[in-house]
Amino acid sequence: MPNEIFARQQEYAIGPVEQVPLGEGRAFEVLGLHVAVFRTRADRLFATQAACPHKEGPLADGMLGGSTIMCPLHDRSYDLVSGKEIGGACDLITYPIRREMDGTLMLTLPAPYTPAVG
Amino acid sequence: MSKRKLVVVGNGMAGARAVEEVLARGGGDLFDIVMFGDEPYGNYNRIMLSNILSGQQDYSEIYLNPLDWYAENGITLHAGARVEEIDRFGKYVVAANGVREEYDYLLIATGSRAFMPPIPGLHLDDKSLKPGVFGFRTIDDTIGMVAAAPGKKAVVIGGGLLGLEAARGLMTHGCDVTVVHLGKHLMDQQLDATAGAMLRTAMEKMGTTVLTETSTTAVLGTEKVEGLTFKDGTSLPCELLVVAAGIRPNAEIGTRAGLTVERAIVVDNHMRSVDDMNIYVVGECAQHRGMVYGLVAPLWDQAKVFADHVTERNRDAAYHGSKLATKLKVMGVELASMGITEPKDERDEIIQFQEPKKGTYKKLIVRDGRLVGGILLGDISKAAFLMQAFDRDSPLPDERLSLLFDLGAPSQKVTIDEMPTETQVCNCNGVSKASIGAAVAAGHRTLPAVMNATRAGKGCGSCKGLVGEVISWFAGGEIEEDPSIHYYVPCVPMKKQELIAAIKAQDLRSVSSVFAALAGGVEDPASKIPLASLLNTIWPGRYDDERDARFINDRVHGNIQKDGTFSVVPEMAGGVCTPAELMRIAQAAVKYDVPLVKLTGGQRIDLVGVKKEDLPGIWADIGMPAGHAWGKSYRTCKSCIGTDHCRFGLGDSMGLAQRIEKTFRAFSDSPGKMKLATAGCPRNCSEALIKDLGVVAIGDGKWELYVGGAGGSHVRKGDLLCTVDGEDAVMQVSGRFMQFYREDAKYKERTYTWVERIGMERVRAVVVDDSEGWGSRFDEEVAAAIAAYRDPWKDGEAPKTENQFRSLIPVEA
Numbered sequence: 001m002p003n004e005i006f007a008r009q010q011e012y013a014i015g016p017v018e019q020v021p022l023g024e025g026r027a028f029e030v031l032g033l034h035v036a037v038f039r040t041r042a043d044r045l046f047a048t049q050a051a052c053p054h055k056e057g058p059l060a061d062g063m064l065g066g067s068t069i070m071c072p073l074h075d076r077s078y079d080l081v082s083g084k085e086i087g088g089a090c091d092l093i094t095y096p097i098r099r100e101m102d103g104t105l106m107l108t109l110p111a112p113y114t115p116a117v118g
Numbered sequence: 119m120s121k122r123k124l125v126v127v128g129n130g131m132a133g134a135r136a137v138e139e140v141l142a143r144g145g146g147d148l149f150d151i152v153m154f155g156d157e158p159y160g161n162y163n164r165i166m167l168s169n170i171l172s173g174q175q176d177y178s179e180i181y182l183n184p185l186d187w188y189a190e191n192g193i194t195l196h197a198g199a200r201v202e203e204i205d206r207f208g209k210y211v212v213a214a215n216g217v218r219e220e221y222d223y224l225l226i227a228t229g230s231r232a233f234m235p236p237i238p239g240l241h242l243d244d245k246s247l248k249p250g251v252f253g254f255r256t257i258d259d260t261i262g263m264v265a266a267a268p269g270k271k272a273v274v275i276g277g278g279l280l281g282l283e284a285a286r287g288l289m290t291h292g293c294d295v296t297v298v299h300l301g302k303h304l305m306d307q308q309l310d311a312t313a314g315a316m317l318r319t320a321m322e323k324m325g326t327t328v329l330t331e332t333s334t335t336a337v338l339g340t341e342k343v344e345g346l347t348f349k350d351g352t353s354l355p356c357e358l359l360v361v362a363a364g365i366r367p368n369a370e371i372g373t374r375a376g377l378t379v380e381r382a383i384v385v386d387n388h389m390r391s392v393d394d395m396n397i398y399v400v401g402e403c404a405q406h407r408g409m410v411y412g413l414v415a416p417l418w419d420q421a422k423v424f425a426d427h428v429t430e431r432n433r434d435a436a437y438h439g440s441k442l443a444t445k446l447k448v449m450g451v452e453l454a455s456m457g458i459t460e461p462k463d464e465r466d467e468i469i470q471f472q473e474p475k476k477g478t479y480k481k482l483i484v485r486d487g488r489l490v491g492g493i494l495l496g497d498i499s500k501a502a503f504l505m506q507a508f509d510r511d512s513p514l515p516d517e518r519l520s521l522l523f524d525l526g527a528p529s530q531k532v533t534i535d536e537m538p539t540e541t542q543v544c545n546c547n548g549v550s551k552a553s554i555g556a557a558v559a560a561g562h563r564t565l566p567a568v569m570n571a572t573r574a575g576k577g578c579g580s581c582k583g584l585v586g587e588v589i590s591w592f593a594g595g596e597i598e599e600d601p602s603i604h605y606y607v608p609c610v611p612m613k614k615q616e617l618i619a620a621i622k623a624q625d626l627r628s629v630s631s632v633f634a635a636l637a638g639g640v641e642d643p644a645s646k647i648p649l650a651s652l653l654n655t656i657w658p659g660r661y662d663d664e665r666d667a668r669f670i671n672d673r674v675h676g677n678i679q680k681d682g683t684f685s686v687v688p689e690m691a692g693g694v695c696t697p698a699e700l701m702r703i704a705q706a707a708v709k710y711d712v713p714l715v716k717l718t719g720g721q722r723i724d725l726v727g728v729k730k731e732d733l734p735g736i737w738a739d740i741g742m743p744a745g746h747a748w749g750k751s752y753r754t755c756k757s758c759i760g761t762d763h764c765r766f767g768l769g770d771s772m773g774l775a776q777r778i779e780k781t782f783r784a785f786s787d788s789p790g791k792m793k794l795a796t797a798g799c800p801r802n803c804s805e806a807l808i809k810d811l812g813v814v815a816i817g818d819g820k821w822e823l824y825v826g827g828a829g830g831s832h833v834r835k836g837d838l839l840c841t842v843d844g845e846d847a848v849m850q851v852s853g854r855f856m857q858f859y860r861e862d863a864k865y866k867e868r869t870y871t872w873v874e875r876i877g878m879e880r881v882r883a884v885v886v887d888d889s890e891g892w893g894s895r896f897d898e899e900v901a902a903a904i905a906a907y908r909d910p911w912k913d914g915e916a917p918k919t920e921n922q923f924r925s926l927i928p929v930e931a
Contacts (some may be wrong), residue, residue: 024673027926029929040641064666087222
């Protein structure tokens with residue numbers, strides 16, 4: 001599990017869930033890190049690295065269905081739950097994401113991205 | 119060691135090729151090379167003259183080596199200088215213009231000339247050809263014919279390959295053409311009587327008159343050609359006469375130099391004159407073992423032997439003669455011919471197949487299990503295999519039927535057997551035969567499974583058929599058919615027509631409702647796009663356009679680039695825009711710092727590398743509608759300049775292209791992209807013959823419609839669908855054709871594949887003859903699509919979704 005290498009993690013509020021339309025993804029910049037956030041038609045949320053590991057395609061512009069995302073550049077597909085490439089061995093970094101009762105998106109990032117000065 | 123001097127007499131295909139071969143063997147360091155050419159041009163590909171005559175190519179396109187090439191390689195060229203004398207003892211040559219060059223080695227490559235039979239009246243009193251009479255051999259002949267041809271009554275003497283090409287070319291210039299042939303049937307060098315008769319039928323269908331066994335006795339007219347008389351006493355008026363009665367080697371120079379000349383200059387196996395160690399001869403002026411070759415393939419072999427020998431790269435290099443096989447297209451008929459055309463020996467067995475209605479004829483002559491002759495007409499799919507077997511004299515498989523037809527696995531096996539394992543099968547994704555083998559060994563037994571495992575066939579898709587064959591080969595013919603390949607989308611087990619019926623019956627208006635009702639609620643991301651396309655085709659204007667079901671290109675109305683930016687291509691109907699529009703495009707490009715401004719193949723301007731954020735602004739600044747340059751949809755209609763300015767124009771191609779664009783841009787979804795073109799005359803400057811739909815003016819308000827053409831990863835000449843009268847008829851038939859395609863083709867199936875799959879007969883029956891009675895419904899669907907059309911760039915003013923035009927949302931953390 002790639003996420004286990006981060007000893008400390010921190011959760012960030014990145015705004016209302018409506019920023020991401022149903023069935024699509026949007027890319028966010030949080031403290032210099034680019035994260036793709038996906039919201040399925042069933043209103044499930046996922047967050048991954050924004051750039052496809054193959055040729056840095058913008059995953060947020062990809063095709064989303066169930067828990068699969070397909071990159072818009074060369075159709076590489078990934079399972080958003082595990083981050084695993086489907087039919088390949090090139091995996092995505094995933095980040096935990098959830099929503100508050102008021103609809104605010106809460107994204108968990110590894111500690112190295114915490115601001116140095118509080 | 120000082121350089122020796124190589125003088126080449128003849129600057130045609132033979133001379134130039136021979137010199138190229140010498141240079142390729144380091145000959146530039148060994149020799150000072152001097153070339154003499156009779157014609158005042160650089161060397162050019164004579165074979166392509168027929169394309170120039172038919173308007174498919176321009177003169178500038180057929181030069182093999184531009185004049186720079188001579189300078190770059192240190193070659194002295196005397197163009198327009200005919201060598202008149204060879205002094206073998208003084209070892210020098212003298213040209214008609216007085217230029218004299220000494221040589222150490224001399225290459226004679228003077229080729230041949232059009233043979234002018236001794237027909238009274240062919241020449242004027244001063245021995246020059248009578249005006250209106252042409253050979254078909256040189257650029258000058260062709261220029262003369264093109265200038266004289268339009269609308270004339272023309273006769274071609276000679277029904278061989280060259281004569282038929284001349285006839286085809288003249289037809290494109292609107293000539294009324296008659297081919298007069300002395301032999302019993304057309305192309306008697308390459309075809310037997312049956313094939314010749316079938317070719318004749320095909321030509322007559324295209325409007326050419328053919329007279330066989332007809333001997334011309336005189337050319338009429340005192341100052342110019344006015345007609346011909348024949349041996350049977352009849353006569354035929356004409357204004358243009360092309361003599362294509364064969365060629366004669368230009369061997370006189372050899373005779374004058376005292377070399378042995380029979381039909382041509384006699385050479386040994388090193389392509390050297392049998393009389394002079396320092397004189398080589400290649401091409402049509404050389405006679406080797408009694409043979410004089412008039413085709414280009416033997417010449418390539420001869421040039422190599424000459425070069426090996428003269429550069430001393432290989433003093434044993436020897437030419438052993440060539441076997442004659444040729445593959446060509448005559449008057450739209452594909453044919454291949456090799457070796458003898460009739461059995462010559464008791465042992466010869468004939469294998470024959472004939473289907474006159476389709477114009478298919480196949481005949482092989484086999485001697486002792488080896489191919490000694492063959493004719494393929496109409497269907498030449500087996501030509502590559504047969505020509506190889508003929509050329510190599512290799513033993514034929516016992517299963518004779520497989521020689522004529524592809525019978526699935528066994529015959530495929532021959533070619534894939536021969537394919538080395540490292541051969542790349544999928545060029546887009548670099549997948550080799552071996553990688554596919556590994557995938558099969560790992561248990562992937564269906565085409566989709568192997569494609570997923572290896573990515574083979576997942577680029578442009580043109581290799582999918584071959585990938586399937588390779589899988590089958592590795593699997594020992596046991597390829598499992600994945601039933602899903604017949605489904606419109608893999609997650610709904612229905613063919614396209616079944617799916618359309620189900621969608622209509624259940625009134626499904628959105629992609630999510632299709633998943634819920636027909637796919638068990640499973641959302642397959644790859645299926646969203648084809649489903650959205652289909653729904654928009656079924657319910658124009660009444661479809662619930664869920665943006666997430668659309669590919670990113672259709673969400674932001676531009677083509678995504680490798681760095682995630684987009685291209686902006688405004689509509690430019692018929693390739694025409696106003697100066698004001700051009701200025702707005704330029705100003706927008708400057709304002710938004712567009713990295714690349716490029717002209718597209720479809721005659722528009724592409725602003726490449728625009729950030730997603732900038733799309734609404736740049737669209738507003740340009741103030742032109744979207745050009746639909748991103749999706750599987752109607753794309754654009756190229757056109758030539760038409761009638762207003764072009765001196766050849768027969769129809770207003772530009773106006774028609776604009777009308778087409780303004781109408782069919784409403785086809786914002788289709789199985790594949792549709793690229794169109796209109797041409798104002800059969801010269802086809804807009805390449806209308808290789809478009810999904812091409813419309814060609816032929817005069818008198820008539821237009822020809824060609825469909826299923828392609829000029830991309832696959833190249834295919836479009837099939838003539840029909841000829842119609844007037845632009846309204848063009849619009850109606852085009853609309854029906856495209857609507858039929860939209861409803862019938864599989865997703866991602868381009869028209870060129872679809873037309874071949876369902877057959878032109880079917881397309882013509884439905885679209886032209888309205889055999890199914892769908893015509894008026896098609897017209898209504900077209901009208902509904904037009905009514906529902908909305909310029910997608912209007913999204914710029916009122917985005918359809920949150921953050922539609924944002925590539926990155928900054929978060930204050």
